[in-house]
Amino acid sequence: MALKVSLAIIFGIVATLISVALAAPGTATFYSSYVLTPPIHIYFAASACYGNKNYGVMIAAASDPLWQNGAICGKTFNVTCTGPTNPVPHPCTGASVVVKIVDHCPGCGGTLDLSREAFARIANPVAGIIKIDYRQI
Template sequence: MAKQMSLIIIFGIVASLLSMALATPGTATFYTSYVPSACYGNKDNGVMIAAASDPLWANGAICGKVFNVTCTGPTNPVPHPCTGKSVVVKIVDHCPGCGGTLDLSKEAFATIANPVAGIIKIDYRQ
């Protein structure tokens, strides 16, 4: 029984490390005007949404993809912007030259960080 429990714990640790290793580092900003969007026009997609920067856009192939985003730290003098939470967002728009990897809705950004920070370091994974 103890051997099985040890294997389960080891598997859990490996799975957690693998999950963290698959996350991609980047930066996030936020925006507040959600409609119209490059992916869905005037369709309302809620507020847990994001826009993809040029490197991710791929001529719109990223539209509709869902990402788990976590704040990992500040990019400016705002100390400790992260809330410790993660957020799941759907890509609904394109943000050419937005200054970050993902441009999150203000609601999504506020879930993971203090909006006063404006731009944060993130890890994101699909």
């Protein structure tokens, strides 16, 4: 029984190390994933991947290098803030977020353009742009 527990613990540690090693560095910005129009109706902005379908708020747009003619649409990524890119001290919350790619962000200022809600989960929005590690899950 103790051998099984030890093997499970070792396997968990190795799996964690492999997943960390496969993370890619990049930067993230954020955008608003919806449009408010009077009298405060929420309309989800059309996405390059899915049109007007609602995929919630834990979503992101891919920059040109990741876009690959839309091949990245629907892929999910675990994103973690690793530090600031500007003078905002300590922007990271210490949390990670899982986002689904639903849009293209041509010419955006980062690797991933996260929804405001996803960005706020991992960093202070005042930072505007942050360093990240991201990996596909």
